[in-house]
Amino acid sequence: MKPLPRSFYERDTVTVARDLLGKVLVHGERRARILEVEAYLGENDPAAHAYRGLTPRTRVLFGPGGHAYVYFVYGMHHCLNVSAEPPGRAGCVLLRAVEGVSGPARLTRAFGVTLDHYGADLTRGPLAILDGPPSARIETTPRIGITKAAELPLRFVGRDKGSPRDFSVPATDLPFYYRR
DNA sequence: GTCACGATTTGT
DNA sequence: CAAATCGTGACG
Secondary structure, eight states: OOBOOHHHHSSOHHHHHHHHTTOEEEETTEEEEEEEEEEEOSTTOTTSGGGGOSOTTTGGGGSOSSBEEEEEETTTEEEEEEEOSSTTOOOEEEEEEETTEESHHHHHHHHTOOGGGTTOBTTSSSEEEEOOOOOSSEEEEOOSSOSTTTTSOOEEEEOOTTSTTOTTSOGGGSOGGGOO
């Protein structure tokens, strides 16, 4: 599979978020399908970092889409986002889970993503996202762990038949790390 | 310069 | 439910 092209990312943030489900996150030898994401809009979304406008930290969000927006939180965790929208408009997608790894901070830890990857071009390079089968069954829910604009339905979870998150399958039939 | 706070995780 | 732990952004 090839990396997704710039044109994939420079679209409406919510569209990019939904289309990212099923795509493959790759870093070196590590690969896994993306299973859960959240959309963070631009300056109109109180929960988004870009809400405060262009700052040193949010710089990458206002540039071209398809770049890594990594930030450090709680003095110990890293979270990985994918920038969306064309240059000049902010918007990004938080990667919350991939196959075998639930939780945004666990995901970065598992894939060795740190602030060193801030701004990395995901259409090429060691850290990238490859094309993959789109998710045919997507569950939409409010975003997790935020206080502002918490009611907006911007969290998307792939629930495809046969996938690790196909909840129609009894949890006891799944490998340990897929349960819950 | 100072200060409150957070898109989380882990343990009690 | 609370601690861990520090960069960011607002304010002055």
